[in-house]
Every structure is written in structure tokens, then in C-alpha cells.
Amino acid sequence: MKEDQLMPVNLPPRDKELRARVKLFGNLLGKVLKRLEGRRALAAVETLRKGFIALRKQDDPAKRAKLMAFIDKLDADSLELIIRAFSTYFSLANIAEEDFLYRERRRQVSEGGPLWVGSFDHTLRELHEQGIPADSLQRLLDQLAYVPVFTAHPTEARRRTVMEAQRRIFLAADRLNDRRLGREEREELTQELETRIQVLWRTNEVRVKKPQVQDEIKYGLFYFEESLFNAVPITYRFLEKAIRRTYGNDEAGNPRVRVPSFLRFGSWIGGDRDGNPNVTPAVTELACRLAMEQVLSEYLRRVSALRHELTHSLYMCQPSEAFLESLERDSNIATAVFRGSADRFETEPYRRKLYIMRYRLTETLNTVRRRLNGENAVLPANSAYASAAEMLNDLRLMHDSLVSHGDANVAAGKLTDLIRLAETFGFHLFHLDIRQESTVHGQTVAEILKATGLNEDYDALSEPERLALLARLAEAEELPRLDGEALSETARETLEVFHVIGRMRAEVGPEGIGTYVISMTHAASHVMEVMFLARLAGLAGRNEAGECFCQIRVSPLFETIEDLRHIEEVLEDLLTQPVYARMLKASGNLQEVMLGYSDSCKDGGILASSWNLYEAQQKILRITGAHHVACRLFHGRGGTIGRGGGPTHESILAQPPGTVHGQIKFTEQGEVLSYKYSNVETAVYELSMGATGLIKASRCLIDNPPMDRRDYLGIMDELAALGEEAYRDLTDRTEGVLDYFYEITPVQEIGQLNIGSRPSHRRKADRSKSSIRAIPWVFGWAQSRHTLPAWYGIGTALERWRQNDPSRLAKLQTMYNEWPFFRSLLSNCQMALTKADMRTAEEYARLCHDPELAKRVFGRIHEEFERTVTQVLNVADTQTLLDENPTLALSLMRRNPYMDPLNHIQITLLRRHRELHERQPEAEQDPWISPLLRSINAIAAGMRNTG
Template sequence: MKNESPPAAALERDIQLFTALLSEVLRAHGRKRLLVIVERLRDGFMQLRNNENPQLRARLMQRIETLDPQTLAEVIRAFSLYFGLINVAEELNAHLARMELIAAGERLWIGSFDDTVRRLKEDGLTPQQLQNLLDRLRYLPVFTAHPTEARRQVLSESFRRLFLASQDLHRLRLNDEEREDKLQEILTQIQILWKTDEVRIHKPQVSDEIRRGLYFFRESLFDAVPRVYRFLEKAIRRAYGIDCGVQVPSFIRFGSWIGGDRDGNPFVKPETTELAVRMHAELIIETYLDRVQRLNRLLSHSSTLCTPSPAFLDSLDADEEYWQEVMGQRPRRFLHEPYRRKLALMAHRLEANLARIRRRLAGGEINGLPLGYASDAAFLHDLYLIRDSLIHHGDANAAAGPLQDLIRLAETFGFHLVHLDIRQEASRHTQAVSELFTRQPGAPYYQAFNEEQRLMALSEAIAHPHPFIIDKSTLTPETRETLETFEVIARMRAEIGAPVFGQYVISMTHTARQVLEVMLLARLAGLLGLDNQGWFCTLQVSPLFETIQDLERIDQVMGTLFQDPTYRALLRASGNQQEVMLGYSDSCKDGGILASSWRLFEAQKKIMALTEEHGINCRIFHGRGGTVGRGGGPTHEAILSQPVDTVHGQIKFTEQGEVLSYRYANPETARYELTMGISGLTKVSRCLIEPVRPEHPDYLAIMDELARLGETAYRTLIYETPGFLDFFYECTPVDGIALLNIGSRPAHRQRADRSLTSIRAIPWVFGWGQARITLPAWYGIGSALEGYRSDDPERLAKLQAMYRDWPYFRALLSNTQMSLFKAEMGISRQYLKLAEEEGRAAEIFARIEAEYRRTVKQVLEVTGLESLMDETPDLRHSLARRNLYLDPLNHIQVTVLQRYRSEQDKTWQEAWLDPLLRSINAIAAGLRNTG
């Protein structure tokens, strides 16, 4: 402890405190001898990690095997709660360390606004150049529901209370009695957590996932977003001066797939999307109403002591009509308090908006209800009037507080909260369009056409004033539902507002024709078409390219689309911006991490060059997951590693699974994550205002070869090794993952199909992670580096230069190190006991282990490090700390899987299912980014 820095020492003290209090709870409220069992397993496996001892290992396994299901479940719960407590301690101490840096007045960490803006100033950017850059920024995280978020919302709320109580211990000056009270509060929270079941009894519905998504906005982001803007404004004033004239626009927006993503999820229906949109609107209107009412108590200025602006006074005159026509009275209150009078009317209008939304949520009619605000723009206009009027009579400081925060929220969230993307698989649209053509008398047989003929038929139908005669009663249920989805989009746009939806994402896009099929279906719902004024289009489509093959032909597909006159006209009518989504998950599952990463890199270069050639603005949508094998990793580094001159001020990416909790559950951490992402976006968008240096041609050629070698190694293992998929299904707990009630989406596209194409990328990555193999994140990298290098020292020197100089390659190998560190071949070997043919499983595992050792060796030699993660010691220490409890958990999981799979008696099998599901939850909590 002596050599640790003060922040590290404080963290260790908090962990020791939490561990001691957890022990008290286990002693008082756990099963008999539970604490003894937990400590002996923890200490025993810690000894094994330091020094292998077969006799000790046998004793520990015997102890595990003698425990009944209920006792094992409690042991697992204790380990799981320990991980939750570690997460709180680390998150809290990271926040406190940042606050100490800020208080010291020194230059802040890389990725902070302070450091980023100072660097821009030092590099010679003028205030006008900075303004030009800020005006073109758009930062757009998209929240998705995926079966990797294991934590229940009630647990998140308890951990939040624990975070705040622990923060008080650090930041408040407490006497002995107050400190004892605070410790008792922490103990109480841990006791409550111990007695709260972390495993859901029922599988969540989509509506539950929508509510879960709303939690992050209500509890964290409504606080974090305005503060992020304040931090950026302060950084600009420090670097450029208070009179520099730079204004920070509101460029953060949020998207969501929850309630809109129907690809492979049969539970997302048109009515589900309606529900999501209305729940979003209800939450944001509630928030505005609460803040307006608080402002009403704050802005108590008297007209006898100050004179509002003429524009504001004119608006009060106009409000008189609303009071009389809608409320049937003249305003009596606040006659000499103009802002309170204005805010009272604003609150009334918001209440009217809220009443209409709630009536619709309840399934009732809204006839006769007051209209309220016609749009979010009208609400914002009123807020601007108050702000400008306060500034007009010298009260700019009053305008800069809660009022400005509310303005930031309204500019960010509108009346829709998030842009809800709709996603559906391409074949569903083809099925619907084919059926519609078939039902038309004399219509050509669409399915018999080649691609060129189909494009022509679609273009003609889109331009036709009445393309189809449709009798919905004669259509298949699938086609009816597809048409109704587009009708819901049109209806909700009219009800809530145009920004309510983001993009229509077409997954598994293989051809240009599949995009025009969506446009035709949208045409039937009135979302686009040709009228007396020309083309109009209110739907923006984002084709999703997921497999290695699709990524390689992305320019061919999009090039065909951009040459189609109908599509170009629709694109221009919708704003001339094309969004293209890239899927990280399936491409990695398909061809391995190196081929996936590199094809994604190349795809971005291709699509940006193509859109520039056609005079189209382009935004890349990154379909990232939580793990490295699904495009995960630190956001700041991920953005910096994008290809040069491809991020033109805008970045859109998915935030999935447990990542939502770790990044956005606490406003303190949410502010940090948003700041790091925005600063990364700012840095890579300098290409908008100054020339950039392209990537080194040698580096690109080397990566071509590495990707080829890595893909060959990966495909040889996955596709050409007999019994490999049996190994995956038998030697990982993927069957348990499918039973865990942590997501509405099925784990397989087709239930009985155990093929690689059927299993979704998320359980694919989740399963390997649970067994501590983490294979999708690193397999093939060692073979590729070794194959390229051979024994040539010059080639090693080139790889080392790439790691040093090229952000893309550096991020790739940095993320690889984290995945290799999380892998534990000694523990993974224990899962071989689960194989039906243990000999064949051992042969496959030997190949995996050899590649693991090869990858570790090659990565260390290229990076010049002595051990993995030497450059990120805090993160390494954090992961190592979790191994104390992960090691016994994995051994428990192997035992429980054996019992569950071999048990013939259904009652006993159910008894073993409970500790199995809890072990999956616990290991997920320990590894943190599992899906």
C-alpha cells in the first residue's frame, strides 16, 4: 500500500470496507457456514493461481461437488454481489480522482474537454475554425436491448444509493457519529442487495426493455447532458478567452432500437413501436413539466423592478387569447410577475400534451382534450423568449442556470426523447413486395425478374400515383404486419413529430434492390412519393452490411443505388444524406476479428469515397457490441482509430447490453463517457477544416496480408475442424444463456438449428466469454503476426512502427490484450469435462490454446511490452482483482452444468438450473463486457 498513489489507496480502502461489510451480511443473513465456504473457495483458488497444486485443486472441487443447489446458489450470489461492490468502488473512485484533478486547476486527462480544446488552440485553430467544427458535430449513441444485460433495474437503483452514500464518506466532513450513521447506511444497502434476487423470474417483455431504457434518461442523462455542455463551454473559455465568441450548439442526440428492432424478435409488433414512441414522449414531457414548475418558483422577477423585452411582452399579450379560449378565464395570478405568468401557461400546455399522450397510452380517445403545444419548436420558442428577455434587463446569470439546462434538454430531446430506428431483415420486405405484385391483376411475376428488372419495376411502382390495389384481408399475416409497421411510422410522425423516428435499418442487405423494396413499402404508407411539388421523402434508409462478403461488395451495392434515378431523387428530397450501417458482430463471427476489423475499415473508405463522388453526405452507423469480438472497447480510442477522413463531424453507434449500465447508470460516469466520445469525435473531425495526412500505404498493404492470414487461421478452425460446433455447444454454457431471462430476443434465429449461421453473434461471444476463452476477440491474430513476420527483423520493426504511429492498429492490439488477459486457458480446460467426446474436445482445445500462446507472444513482441496491459495498469489491476472470485465461479459453473445436463429427474434438473443461471449472471458481472 505504501507505494500506491492516494487514489489507488483510497480505492483499496473502499474495496476492503465493502468486503468487510459484505462478510458481516453473509455471517448474519446467509446459510450456515456460507461465509466460511466463500472465503475458503476464494483463498484456495487464489493459491492455485499463484502455484498449481493438484491436491488442493482436488479438495476444492470436492468441496464444490458436495454442496447442494441452494447452498451453491448462495455462494454464487455472494461472489456476484462482490463484483457489484467492486464496480461501485471503482466507478466512485475514478469519479473522485477526476474531481480532484479539476479542483487542482491543472491540465486534465487525455480525452477531457480541457485537454482537447487546449490542443486545438496550441495547434493554431482560430475561434472561427473551432466554431465551424462545432457547428458540424453530431454525436449519436443508440441504445439497444440485447440478451447480455443481466442486471435488474431495482438492483441499479440500490447500487446508485450505495454510490451516493459512499461518496458522502469521501466528500463530507463527518464527525464520528455521522460517519457511523453513514457506514450503517452502506451496510443496510448491502443487506438489501443480498436479499434482492438478481435473477429475473420471468423473461422480460419488450415493454420491460423500453422501461429499462428510459431509466438511464430519467436517472442519469437528463442531469448529465446539460453539464457536459457546461464543461465544454468552460474549456473553450479557458483556452480561447471569455470573449472569443464561440457558441456551443446542442449536437448530442440519442437513438434507440428498443421497441423498433424487429429483426429476429417476433415480440416486436407495430403496436409495440407505438407503445415505445408514446412512452418516450410521456417521459420527456413529464421532465419538462417538472422543470418548468421549478423555474416558476425561481424566476420571480417583478415587472415593477425590471422591464422584460418587447418580444416577450408581445408573447404575453398573445397568451391572453390562450387563457380565454382554452381555459375560459383571464390570467389572475402573477399579474406583476411576467415570467411566472408565462411559465404557468407553459406548464398548462405541457399538462395538456401529457394528458393526450396518457389517454392514448390507455387506449382512449383524445377528442375534446386541449391541444397544448403543437410542437417542440413552439415550446423552445417560449424558452428562448424568457432567456433573451432576462439577458435584455441584465439578468444573464439567471438565464444561464436551470433555464439554460432546460433549453439544452429541449434542443436535445424535443418531444420525442430519442430517434427510434426501425430494423427489419431484408427478406421480409422481399416477401411482402413479391406478394403485393402477385396480387395485382396482370402484374408481372416479380420473383422471376433479374435484379435489373426488379429495380425497374420498383422504380415504376414508386413513381406511380396508385401502385397497388391492396385488400389486407387477403394478405399473409407477415405481409400485413410489414405494411402496418410503415403505417405506424406515418401515424406516429403525425402524432408526436417528424424526429420521432431515425433510420429504417435493413439488416442483411445484399443488393440495391432490397433498399428500393423498402422505399416502395414506405410509398404505400404515404411516407414518400411524387406529387405536384415533385418528389418528397420522409423516410431515411440505412442498409446494414454484416458479413465479410457483404462488406467487400458494399461499394458495388451502394454504387448501383446511387445511379438509380428514383433513389437519387428520394435521397435529395430527404436531405441528401445517406447513412450506412456496418455490423461488427456477424462479420467477426463469419471471418474472425482481423478480417472483420479490416473489412470494416476498408468498407468505410469505400463508402465515403463513393458518396463524395456522387455529391452525397454520408454518416457511418457503427453496430458495435460490448465486447472486443463485437466491436467494443473504449469509445474515445475506437473513434480515433477510424479511417482518416471518414468521420465528417458525425458519429453514430450502438450501445448494447451491460455497456448501458456501466456507462450511463450514474450521471457522474455518463458525463465522463459522453465527454470522452465527443472529444474523440472533435479530434477526428478536424478533416472538415484542414487537410489531413492519409494512412501510410505500407501499413495498408501489411494489414491486407494480416487480414488474409488471420481469416485463413480462423476459418480453418471454425469451418474445417470436425466437431468444432459440438465443442462450442458442449464446452460453453450457451444452452443456459438461452434460458436466462435477460432479453426478449431468442438466442437463435431458428430454434432447432445449432449451426453457426443460426446462432446469434451475441450468445456466440457470450458463450466463449463465460468459458474464459474469449476466442472471437483474438483467434487468428497470433498466426497472422507470426506468418507475416517470419524471422525477418525488418518486418517486426514495421509492425512495431504501426503500433506506435497508427491509431487503428494500436487500438486493435490494445483491445486484443484486454481479451487475452480475460482469457484463462487453465480454467477453460475445466470445461472439457462437459464434452461428450472428451478426447476430440481436448484436440480442439489444444489448437485453441496453442493459438492463444502464439497470440500472446506475438502481441507482446510487437507492442514491446513485458506483459499484457502494461500500458493500462489500472484496468489490468481491475481485471486481476475480479479473478479472486471469477476462478471459483467458473469451477462452480462447470460442476453445475454437469449436474444440470446429466440429471434425468426433471425436478432435480430444475433445482440445478437456478445456480446455473446465477453463475452466468455472476461471471457476466465479473467480466463486465460480455456481450
């Protein structure tokens, strides 16, 4: 590949500011290194930095050999220090970029014109210009549900302590942007920045111990405390402002369009037990209670603050009758609240109410904390808040009362923010999804049926026989008594999870438990097995009046290419079951279906995965529509392109027309969490971009969307088949390719990096593609700069379909310009191709024990890489990769000279580490493992990708 294919042509005009900030950070880091580690350490870092920058400008084999010889002479401690220096630089560059983009958005706002594509302002103007009236927009907004789901997959390499230090640097850097600062103030701030960078340098970025699930739960909670409790109300304010600006007010002065609370959050942390034996029923209880403790603490803090703001006197205003009646109802606990002075704040009604609210929240919070300490605590019936609805009622009464006597502007401040938080987070904070693999349920059901005498050999039944049996049992009035001792430990624990669901629903509220996700769903009976287990735990069945009830919502997860192709059969079998249909209706008549991006891509490649997922969504909506069932699609996306990643706004718009019905749910995994939600400013931007994508994609609720062109669909069928064939030819049919993967990537060493509680393999010591999980599969290829899962097969597919026919190329170019799905696919491919580096990948290939195997496999990969770059550029009709996204192109280009030394150091460390263990298999002292693990972290930070 020619170098100029990677270089951006049209550079953004304000990049000088960003470069200046990155340079400042680099200089300050250099000062810290020189002062703390000495001149020789800094000189070593600079030798590699300047040397590889020069090689990027012009390759020089002699200079390259000299740099490699320099690396070879360095001992473990020196290498570790150099790795940390580059890793810290990447952290600082990431902060500089995030702050720069935030400043750019702020600048656009201050200039007063239309804002960026995807902003609330731009989206509302667009809808208004397209003739969408206020009542139609209201109808659309009322059906929205935007649900990011935080997960704990082992892809986030950063510690919470490190992220807190980085947040402090971000805030200090942002203050430096104030143009009114004098020279002395600027110098003081620069000195503060240097101090913050010094603290970051002194902080260990690698975990000393592998995290427990409890640590991961607290890690997930970090983002709510750090940014989301502030970002959520701000996001709503921005949307309200954009609507008022575009659609105006009615005759009474109220906004023509009201903004409902549509943001909701989910979590898998503490609920995802698929392949993770550490997620026990007790851990699930812990996750729910810690979440409740955190959100109650936030409400308590805000209510306490409001006491000092809403100091209205009865002599100055007249509260509403409804509000005064609520105060009267509170009189039974006034003595306890005011410790004997029951008439305290009688002339300051709002303040009095807030003191009472604070007391009730404290009672609820203390009960949660006693439960966390292992006590069987009961909520005080008269004094505590039993539910978020009770608290919300008090807040709304206060709000309406303020409005009634002319204080609407006061009510619209911090009180409204608290109402938004309560509507969004309730007492549960997030919907905790539960996930388990289908075979676990099947084995548990088989044991239970045998132990109760209901069926001796469940495994021998056909699918129709299983469905008939499970349907009958799901609604049976009585079931034989079950002796838990007759079950295996796994079966007992599986059944206990359903009892935990019931208890947690009672403790934190019905919304505290989200969906029960069944991974590896291959048949309708897999869903009915879960319904039967729910029936045993009292979560479903018939009540005393004979009416159907269901307190569980089940989401089948379709992961592999084969599963996606059989999705119609499974859903049709399920929804035609009368018992399941009744249960579904009792739970709200909403069928959630989860689609797995990671495994389908690992299985059949990016083209087949993307296209089968696209078609699957259309099939799902057709089937649920035919059965008059509402449907929400749950997208199991990862951070990298090979796992469904990419910009959220564009990804939502790339969904099939008419398949987004106001609701979207998707996983936020690994490094994506920290990039999106570590800072309030970025979190607001990400939530806004996602929400506008959802609004645009949900136009089908109020309008007939333009349908996909049939000829485009036919072309994609052919491209997907060609791409899958090319991908499988490499990964399934090329002898030794898995040995190549394990030997030339640090995937074996990733298991020693303390970044997740979940094992990286389904089966230990199994080098098969089916054993390795999708996350380390993507992680390994990324570390070695192949990034193969995100692009392999696209070049072959495009080349073979084109057949050097100019008219066919023109057709593909039209598809790229007109069809959001195809454009998003190839745009994301360009990002992955830019992050790949075949020269560096070839260096990793030399780690393979079999030179002939390495030459053969790498040769095929390199050839496909060149082909893909050429074909994608031809279709996009551009000269360089990411020509249409110069900001991203510059970011990646700026990182490459710093990535080069890290990759080459990692190759050296992999070789030394492995040679040591080949010579001494039982070696206890390995000086190379610590710097090697740090190199994995550093490269992940540089690429802004892990899994």
C-alpha cells in the same frame, strides 16, 4: 503462458484508496452474510475465496483437488448462496471502481492543471496549440452530431431494480469520500452503506419471468430518468467552460466559440423486429408514446421548479417586447390556466409565463397518456403544445428577455439547462430506428405485386429488372388498390409498420422516427423495396405539385465479410438510380450506412472483420462523395471486443482518416448501457470522451488530415487474410468444433436466462455457426473463459507475417506506435487475452462428451492463445499484457481470484444439470438450474462482459 505476462508492472500510485474501498465493501457484505445467512454460509464463501486466492499466488494440485471436492459436496441451495455472494461482491467492486475513477477525475479538476486525455479541457488546449482558430473550431462544432443508440439485445443480465439499489450504494459511498467527516458521521455513513448492501442482498438479481418488449422499453427509458436528463446539460456546461478558458471572449464579452446542441439519442427498443416476432406495430407505437410521456414529464417537472425561481417583478425590470407579445397571445387560455383569476401574476411576467407553459405541457402530456390507455385522443388545438419547437420558442423568448435587462447570469442557470434538454430530446426523447431483415421486405413486395397484378413472379426477376420496376412504382402517380386480405399476416404486418411510422411522425414529431435499417442488405433492390413500401404508406412519392417528397431515411446494414466486400457494388447501383437520388435529396441528401461488427467477426474473425470494416468505410465515403451525397456511418458495436467494443474515444479516433464528417452514430448494447449511463457522473464522462473523440476525428472538416501510409495498408491486407484463414480453419473447417462449443459453454442454458425478449438462435435446434446469433456466440466463449472471438487468428497472422525477421517486427512496432487503428486493435486484443484464462477454459473443455475432440479443439485454441500473447507483447514491446493500461490490468487481476470459484461452480452445475436431463429428459424438477442461471449472471458481472 507464463504468469508474469499477465501481472501489471507499473501500478497506479493511488490504487491503495481503491483497494481500501473494495475491502470495506467486502467486509460489510461479510457482516450481512454472517447476520442473515449464518456463520456456516460465510465460512463456505471464505473457504473458496481464500483457497482460490492462494492458488493464484502459487498453484498447488492437492489444494485445488481439495477445493473441487468441497464444491462437489455442496447442495444446490448452498451453491446458489455462494454464487450470490460472489456476484454481489462483483457488483460492489464495480461500484467502488466507478466511484474511484470519478474521484480521480474530480481531484484533477480541483488541482487546476490540464485534465486527462479526452477531456474537453485537454482537447481544446490541444486544438488551440495546433493553431486551430476560433472560426474554424466554430465551423467544426456546427457540423457535429453525436448519436448513441440504445438497443435491447439479450446481453444485459441486471434487473432495473438491482441497478436502482446499486445507484443508492454509489451515492452513499461517494458521501463517504468527504474528508471533513467526523468519526461519528463516518460511522453513520458506513452503517447506511451496510444497510444498502443488505437491501441489495435481499433483492433477487435474476428475473423470475422472461421480459416482454414492453419491459425492455421501460428498461431503456430508465437511463434518461436516472442520469441523462442531468448529464446532458452538465456535459454542455463543461464544454462551454473549456472553450471559454482556452479561446476566451470577444470584445462584447461573449464566448468566441458558441456550443451548438449536438448530442442526440437513438433507440432500437421497440423498433428492432429483425428476428424478434414480439416487436409488433403496436409495440412500436407504445415505444414512441412512452418516450414522449417520459420527456414531457421531465419538462413539466423543470418548468414547475422554475416558477419558484424566476420571480422577477415588472417594477424591478423591463421584459423584452417580443416576450410581452407572447404573453399577450397566451391571454386566450389565461382563464383556464388560472381558473378564473385571469390577471394572476400580471406583475411577475416570467412566473406567469411558466404557469401557462405548465398548463400547455400538461394538456400535451394528458393527451399522450390517453393514447397510451387506448383512446383515440386528439391534441387540444389552442391550449396544448403541438411541438417541441413551440415550447422551445417560449423558453428562448424568456431567455433573451432576461438577458436584455441584465439578468444573463440568471438565464444561464436552470433555464438554459431546460433549453439544452429541449434541443436535445424534443418531444420524442430519442430517434426510434426501425429494423427488419431484407428477405421480409422481398417477400412482402412479391405478395403485393402479385395481389395487385403489377407482377406475377417478382422473385424470378434479375437485379436490374427489380430495380427498374421498383423505381417506376416508387414515383407512380397512382397504384392499383390493394386488398389487404389477399396478403399473408407477415406481409400485412410489414406494411402496417410503415403506416405506424407515418402516424408516429405526426404524433411525436418528424424526428421521433429515426432510420429504417435493413439487415442483411445484399443488393440495391433491398433498399428500393423499402422505398416502394414507404410509397404505399404515403411516406414517399410526388405531391400534388409534382414535387418529390420523402419522409423516410433508409440505412442498408452490411454485416458479413462477404457483404462488406460487395459494399461498393450495392451502393453504386443504389446511388445511380435517379429515382432514389431524388428521394434522398428530398429527405435531406444524407445517406446513412450501417456496418455490423458482430456478425462479421463471428463470420471471419476479429482481424478480417476489423480490416474489412475499415476499408468499407473508405469505400462508402468515396462513393457518396462522388455522388455529392452527405454520409453518416452507423457503427453496430457491442459490448465485447468480439462485437466491436472498446473505449469509445479511442474507437472513434481509430476510424479511417477523413471518414468521420462531424457525425457518428453507434449502438450501445447490453451491459454497456448500465456501465456508462447508470450514474450521472459516469454518463457525463462517457459523453465527454465520445464528443472529444468525434471533434478530433472530424478535423477533416477544417483541415487536411494525414492519410494512412500505403505500406501499412498493404501489411494489414496480408495480416487480415492470414487471420481470417486461421479463424475459418478452426470455426468452419475443424470437425466437431460446434459440438465442442455447445457442450463446453452454457450457451444452451443462456436461452433459459430471462435477459431478453429476442431468441438466441435464428433457427431452433440448429447447431450451425450461421444459426447462432453473434451475441450468444460471444457470450458463451466469454463465460467459459476462452474469449476466442476477440483474439483468435491474430497470433498466427503476426507470426506468419513476421517470419522471424527483426526488420518486420520493427515495422509492426512502428505501426503500433504511429497508427491509431492498429494500436486500438491490439490494445483491445490485450484486454480480451487478459480476460481469458486457459487453465479454467481447460476445465470447461472436460464437459465435452468426446475427450478426443476436446483435446484436439482445446489444444488448438490454447496453442493460438499462447502464440497471440507472445506476438502481441512483442509488437507492443511490453513485458505484460495491459502494461500500458495499469488501471484496467489491476481491475482484472483483482477479479480473477473471485472468478475462479464461480467458474468451477458453474462447471459443476453444468455437469449436474445435463446429467439429470440425460437420465430424465422430461424432468420437471431441476434443483441445479436456478444456481446455474445465477452463475451466468455472476460471471458476466465479474468479467464486465456478456455480449
